[in-house]
């Protein structure tokens with residue numbers, strides 16, 4: 050049996066499997082994965098994620114040391130998300146109101162400081178690119194060319210596995226070097242998932 054230090058990514062997957070499943074079952078996610086999903090649903094989803102990713106990525110990329118970011122192979126996803134949003138640019142007042150309400154709640158979110166917690170958050174955002182690829186494929190099937198570039202959902206494209214492997218390897222190295230404490234990273238990932246769950250659950 051492998052220790053947490055040798056395969057933190059597997060421990061993270063097991064520890065977060067239940068909350069991931071609950072997220073998949075949220076109405077907003079069921080809508081996006083349905084066979085009747087529309088371009089407006091996709092637009093709404095991007096708007097919601099913009100509000101979640103803006104404060105989270107700002108905290109992560111200004112707090113985690115640049116060399117650690119480089120070793121993990123992480124890059125902000127917000128520019129891709131904003132590009133997809135402008136490509137979709139379909140103004141919808143109702144959806145904007147939903148987002149305004151969500152924004153007020155997110156501003157109350159506590160600041161994240163600890164390196165383990167921050168890396169746990171990176172796990173959630175990087176892992177989301179795996180599921181994002183699956184969602185992008187589904188949307189392409191239903192929406193065809195209307196999906197546009199899907200730069201955010203299919204962030205790493207054909208490099209997805211390679212990037213994930215680098216991320217997983219870096220986690221183990223950082224644990225072996227004593228920079229990360231596996232259980233604290235897992236707690237950070239769980240806390241991030243719990244925040245995302247609550248925020249996504251509120252926005253329907």
Ligand code: HEM
Nearest residue numbers: 058061062072073078082172173176177179180181183245
């Ligand atoms: C309808 C919604 C979603 C679906 C269908 C979905 C689907 C998936 C799938 C299929 C994988 C495994 C990919 C693989 O092994 O190649 C995955 C992994 C993952 N997803 Fe999602 N996902 C969804 C939403 C999310 C959201 C909103 C987040 C967080 C923002 C998220 C975070 C993760 C993480 C962290 C992993 C990595 C698990 C691991 O360690 O292997 N997912 N998702």
